[in-house]
Amino acid sequence: MDFVCAQAGRPASALTRRDVARALLAVPSGVALVALPDLRRAMMSAGNPLSLAFWESAKSTLSSIEAGVATVGDVQRWVESTGTEPILMTPSYFVWPEEDERGPVATEMFARLVAYLEERVEAGEIDPDALATGDQDARAAYEELQERWLGTPLPDGRVPGFAVSDEQDEELFAAWDEEEAFALSELRRIMAELPKQPELPVAELTAAAGRLRALLALPGYPANVLRACAGFGDRPVPDDDVELWLAVAAGVAGPISDLSDGEDMLEEFADLDGDLSDEDTALANLCAIQHADWLAGVAALVRLGPGVLASPERMARLIAESEDIDIDEQDDDDLDATEGLFESVVSLWRHLGIVDQDEVLTPLGWWGLPKALERAWTPSSE
Structure with a gap:
């Protein structure tokens, strides 16, 4: 429990399914499987038991990873089924950068979306248990909710999806310019010699x-x-x-x-x-x-x-x-x-x-x- 809370930066009573899922994936699957029963009991003691559907999905996913049959897509889909994990690629082909490749804007927007999804779970607009059991209607509604958020202006006027894409474009152009400048300097050196x-x-x-x-x-x-x-x-x-x-x-x-x-x-x-x-x-x-x-x-x-x-x-x-x-x-x-x-x-x-x-x-x-x-x-x- 201490590890999960440290990973999430929250007390046990405030942990979400996403927090627990990410912590379980941060350690070897065998270790996570062994720790799962104790973690579940600790969550119940903290007054935050989550749900049977979540714990069963966690055991199933970790077992598949341990057996070597789970794909990256399977694991990503499981984390998304927690109800507060942004979809890596939306139906309109918006793609979030990998976590270690996100710039300041993408990091901010990702965190904003996580917070927004947590609010929607609290309001009962997202049903994580339905997502965990593979309900297609729940999944479609989950995707639509995120598509709508990505295209809706924030109070400061920025549109999240466009803001992230613009930042990625700027990073790409900067890398391109840097590569071009180096190639030009090398060309001039070669010609001078x-x-x-x-x-x-x-x-x-x-x-x-x-x-x-x-x-x-x-x-x-x-x-x-x-x-x-x-x-x-x-x-x-x-x-x-x-x-x-x-x-x-x-x-x-x-x-x-x-x-x-x-x-x-x-x-x-x-x-x-x-x-x-x-x-x-x-x-x-x-x-x-x-x-x-x-x-x-x-x-x-x-x-x-x-x-x-x-x-x-x-x-x-x-x-x-x-x-x-x-x-x-x-x-x-x-x-x-x-x-x-x-x-x-x-x-x-x-x-x-x-x-x-x-x-x-x-x-x-x-x-x-x-x-x-x-x-x-x-x-x-x-």
Whole structure:
């Protein structure tokens, strides 16, 4: 009992089913099973006996854990059946962060919801015994109650669900910016250490820019993907050849926008059995490549110089063998996955003249790839 009270931060008379369940899960299941009868008697002595349905559900769940047959979902569902544990993922797909990953806002909102659910239990709006016995109507009502709370503004105007999601987005963007800044510093270090700096091949750039302008004026793939990558849907195509080429090349490494939304696009994504279009596949692949992979691949190419093979298979191998990034040992599946992502990259590089028709790095690619990465990773404020 002392352990449970310490875990919950409450006296025995105020302990909830959730408090007891969490304390039981904080120790090995065998220990919890042995302690269960004494704990139940101690709760009765404290005037807080809980219910037979709870104790039976606790014994059943702990026994399943001890036997090795309980899943994580089973255990989570049991804790939720206490009536005051927020649902990890609601029917509308709101997901609470793991306890050790919650920021201040998520921690606050989670605690607020627990307190709100405790009030609803006291008011008789939540029936924990029905939840413990698997009553579907009780479960549906429990989920609806939480959905409604997450979408209802607090007195200070914050909407709990949005506040938590916004905090998670901010954390994600901050981590992304940190990773990008590190990749940029490493790229600049690698370029500064090159024995010979790449020079702009003016004739190649002029020819590539001319081909690119003609391509961007066309409908369909790959023009629509290149326009989206460079953000030309919201701004005109630059007149300057260098600016045009670098904008598109940087966009391949860091797409600025997506394809325009439309009814046909929504229907396509709703068709789970259908194949992705070339456009969607290409953009998905570009967005899935990590900063470290871009850094490792491009660093290897600029060190090797024009004439090196830059096929998707070769890019995957260069990344796996790179000493510029920390990477676990790659198996065939990892290499195949990286190769699949770079199939879209190399295909687009061909239109830019970064590689030739044989997927060999050109002098233009040697000069432009590091500049394109630097442009993609440099904050707009710089």
